[in-house]
Amino acid sequence: MINITLPDGTVRQVESGATSMDVAESISSGLARKVLAAEVNGEVRDLGRPIFEDADLKLLTWDDEGAKSTLWHSGAHLMAEALEALYPGIKFWVGPPVENGFYYDVDFGGAAFSEKDFDLVEKKMLELARQKNPYVRKDITKADAMAFYKEKGDEYKLDLLEGLEDGTITFYTQGNFTDLCRGPHIPDTGYIRAVKLMNVAGAYWKGDESNKQLTRIYGVAFPKQKMLDEYLVMLEEAKKRDHRKLGKELDLFTFSEKVGQGLPLWLPKGAQLRARLENFLKEAQRKAGYEPVITPHIGNKELYITSGHFAKYGADSFQPIETPAEGEVYLLKPMNCPHHCEIYKSRPRSYRDLPVRYAEFGTVYRYEQSGELHGLTRVRGFTQDDAHIFCTVDQVKEEVSKVIDLVLYIFQTLDFQDYQVQVSLRDPETPEKYIGSDENWENAETAIREVAEEKGLNTVIELGEAAFYGPKLDFMVRDAIGRKWQLGTVQIDYNLPERFELEYTGADNAPHRPVMIHRAPFGSMERFVAILVEHCAGKFPLWLTPEQVRILPLSDRFIEYCEGLEKVLDNYDIRALIDRRAEKVGKKIREAELDKVPYMLIIGEKEAESGELAVRKQGEGDLGTMSVEAFASFIDDEIGALLNKQE
RNA sequence: GCCGGUGUAGCUCAGUUGGCCAGAGCAGCUGAUUUGUAAUCAGCUGGUCGGGGGUUCGAAUCCCUCCACCGGCUCCA
Numbered sequence A: 001m002i003n004i005t006l007p008d009g010t011v012r013q014v015e016s017g018a019t020s021m022d023v024a025e026s027i028s029s030g031l032a033r034k035v036l037a038a039e040v041n042g043e044v045r046d047l048g049r050p051i052f053e054d055a056d057l058k059l060l061t062w063d064d065e066g067a068k069s070t071l072w073h074s075g076a077h078l079m080a081e082a083l084e085a086l087y088p089g090i091k092f093w094v095g096p097p098v099e100n101g102f103y104y105d106v107d108f109g110g111a112a113f114s115e116k117d118f119d120l121v122e123k124k125m126l127e128l129a130r131q132k133n134p135y136v137r138k139d140i141t142k143a144d145a146m147a148f149y150k151e152k153g154d155e156y157k158l159d160l161l162e163g164l165e166d167g168t169i170t171f172y173t174q175g176n177f178t179d180l181c182r183g184p185h186i187p188d189t190g191y192i193r194a195v196k197l198m199n200v201a202g203a204y205w206k207g208d209e210s211n212k213q214l215t216r217i218y219g220v221a222f223p224k225q226k227m228l229d230e231y232l233v234m235l236e237e238a239k240k241r242d243h244r245k246l247g248k249e250l251d252l253f254t255f256s257e258k259v260g261q262g263l264p265l266w267l268p269k270g271a272q273l274r275a276r277l278e279n280f281l282k283e284a285q286r287k288a289g290y291e292p293v294i295t296p297h298i299g300n301k302e303l304y305i306t307s308g309h310f311a312k313y314g315a316d317s318f319q320p321i322e323t324p325a326e327g328e329v330y331l332l333k334p335m336n337c338p339h340h341c342e343i344y345k346s347r348p349r350s351y352r353d354l355p356v357r358y359a360e361f362g363t364v365y366r367y368e369q370s371g372e373l374h375g376l377t378r379v380r381g382f383t384q385d386d387a388h389i390f391c392t393v394d395q396v397k398e399e400v401s402k403v404i405d406l407v408l409y410i411f412q413t414l415d416f417q418d419y420q421v422q423v424s425l426r427d428p429e430t431p432e433k434y435i436g437s438d439e440n441w442e443n444a445e446t447a448i449r450e451v452a453e454e455k456g457l458n459t460v461i462e463l464g465e466a467a468f469y470g471p472k473l474d475f476m477v478r479d480a481i482g483r484k485w486q487l488g489t490v491q492i493d494y495n496l497p498e499r500f501e502l503e504y505t506g507a508d509n510a511p512h513r514p515v516m517i518h519r520a521p522f523g524s525m526e527r528f529v530a531i532l533v534e535h536c537a538g539k540f541p542l543w544l545t546p547e548q549v550r551i552l553p554l555s556d557r558f559i560e561y562c563e564g565l566e567k568v569l570d571n572y573d574i575r576a577l578i579d580r581r582a583e584k585v586g587k588k589i590r591e592a593e594l595d596k597v598p599y600m601l602i603i604g605e606k607e608a609e610s611g612e613l614a615v616r617k618q619g620e621g622d623l624g625t626m627s628v629e630a631f632a633s634f635i636d637d638e639i640g641a642l643l644n645k646q647e
Numbered sequence B: 001g002c003c004g005g006u007g008u009a010g011c012u013c014a015g016u017u018g019g020c021c022a023g024a025g026c027a028g029c030u031g032a033u034u035u036g037u038a039a040u041c042a043g044c045u046g047g048u049c050g051g052g053g054g055u056u057c058g059a060a061u062c063c064c065u066c067c068a069c070c071g072g073c074u075c076c077a
Helices: A020-027 A029-034 A065-086 A115-130 A142-152 A155-162 A225-241 A243-249 A268-287 A301-307 A309-316 A337-344 A393-413 A438-454 A495-499 A525-535 A556-571 A585-594 A605-610 A628-643
Strands: A002-005 A011-014 A037-040 A043-045 A055-060 A101-107 A136-139 A170-174 A177-180 A194-204 A213-222 A298-300 A329-332 A356-365 A381-391 A419-425 A459-463 A472-478 A484-493 A515-520 A549-553 A576-578 A599-603 A612-617 A621-627
Touching: A011 A020, A020 A029, A020 A037, A020 A055, A037 A065, A043 A065, A055 A065, A065 A101, A065 A115, A065 A170, A065 A177, A065 A194, A065 A213, A115 A194, A142 A155, A142 A177, A155 A177, A194 A225, A213 A225, A225 A243, A243 A525, A268 A356, A268 A381, A268 A393, A268 A525, A298 A301, A301 A309, A301 A329, A301 A337, A301 A495, A337 A356, A337 A381, A337 A495, A337 A515, A381 A393, A381 A525, A393 A438, A393 A472, A393 A484, A393 A515, A419 A438, A419 A484, A438 A459, A438 A472, A438 A484, A484 A495, A484 A525, A495 A515, A549 A556, A549 A585, A556 A576, A556 A599, A556 A605, A556 A628, A585 A599, A599 A605, A605 A612, A612 A628, A621 A628
Parallel strands: A002 A055, A419 A459, A549 A576, A549 A599
Antiparallel strands: A002 A011, A037 A043, A037 A055, A101 A213, A136 A170, A170 A177, A194 A213, A298 A329, A356 A381, A381 A515, A419 A472, A472 A484, A484 A515, A599 A612, A612 A621
16 A cells, blocks of 8 residues: 555555546545546656555646646647548647647648638547547657657657657557657546637747748647637637737827838827826936936947947848948947947046946837737837946946836836746857857856845746847736737846946046946837737826826817816816717717726716716716816826825 | 738728629718717718739639738747
């Protein structure tokens, strides 16, 4: 007998060789029906794997990540089985579970596969699922596995096998499909009751652009049809928050083929919103000791040769501009830092001056690959809320710390809670991708890691994600459809000061080299506004929203009174517009609601006589009547609460 | 950039297997209505069916090409 310890601490004695499923059945038949996988001593396994020693056991049901990914992994195998049955001779690369389902990379051997084929595959998957074929695990020698795939003529799986050690190799078979796989899997295909293929896309083999492109098919699988239905509804809801859709509906921004792809045009409401965000940050930066600077949109090519950007990105950038007479070569500014370096150099610096903090809402232009452009989150012309801090080595940690505080202040004010802090370091395997001395890199990486730790940030370390000149600390958030984007960023740079030969005179009266910190709390105004739109589903905080109040006269007899009211509100710094159309109030309300205007004032006979306001709140309805003064302080309180929440 | 998909009025969409002068709702304009908490009524305007080329007696519908957008991949100073 062996002792199985369950998460609640209870110990069950079972025969050696019993399976996790046996344990589940011994607890309750209800649990046995729901359980999908087992976590044995911290490792997720098949329910059918026998246990021979004392172990900690957690039975995993759908709500456990481990169970979900197990079922999705099995879904990938089920999809592969269906595909192989429908398209004989196709070859498979890998088919892992991912965050929202699974995918499988397939070589269709030149045959086209598109969304039109989804239906057929889904039907086949469900048909195979109903057969309740068990997922059978089998240990196999490397030689036998190689022989199996040689006979199949499958170069992809042979390639995978190359990297595996004999003795660790397992096959899983369900129905007629056998796959090289370490598992785990659900007991049988019958656990999958609902499937849907989500999309199909090209994916380079091994993620390398120079390799052949395989067909990647994404899908989801669920143990209940209802779960799939709910998932699809959720996706629909998320699409409604998409900033590209809301940006159009709320008249925030647009694009024009004629202007060029990836070059956003800010409409008046969007521009107002953005200006308010900028002013908010300008004020915070002023308090934090930043000084504004302004630099042009182009710069001499020499500037970027000095900075190293030309060597690194020159060929992949918008191409140089030449002056007609002198033949001088200029580049569209892809970065603000070289310009700021030259500002630093414009006069001698003393250690007493440091840190120097130059801030600029600097618009930069980058030739992003056409397939990468995406709404406002990835564009070719955008404005960074950039600043460069020039400081001594001793000041680096404190400055980084202050920048992080600034980002957190902004996130808190705008109620961004769901973010991840990514610490991007060098990839030790590819030193050729980076410039600068090892010693400087060491210093910078250590500083960033230490500050992140001291701040108690929830960080993930990413090797190989550093900028070519230094490590980064990025605040990552998700958009409505689950994609991750970088917003706030802090980057330490020992490199540019060297390239630009920046100096300051120390207390020892000798020249020293400053350290540079690049930082942008929003990241770019475009991306930040995009994420903000999605975050609040277009219902902006009252202090930011372009139109805070819409005045709705009941008939045109009251327009004049409303105009007076508008002026009064303006004196209170309340942004109000009048809907003057000869429409019924119901329609005006409906449209104000759809425009997500926070407050509506319905003005008719009663209001004109009494001077009171009939107030309606967007999304909530009638708030009753109040005086203008009461309304103004009501608005004021709401804004105050929003802006002071960090205190 | 690569793979796949999409592209019809300002917006959202219909347009059977190629076949009358290409349709609807909303928006816009004109007029009527003067309205009490999510759509008042009527009339009108508006599209070289993404651009170009081709097949055909005939193309929004089929083919080629370019452009843009969408979903991924790769990239992201």
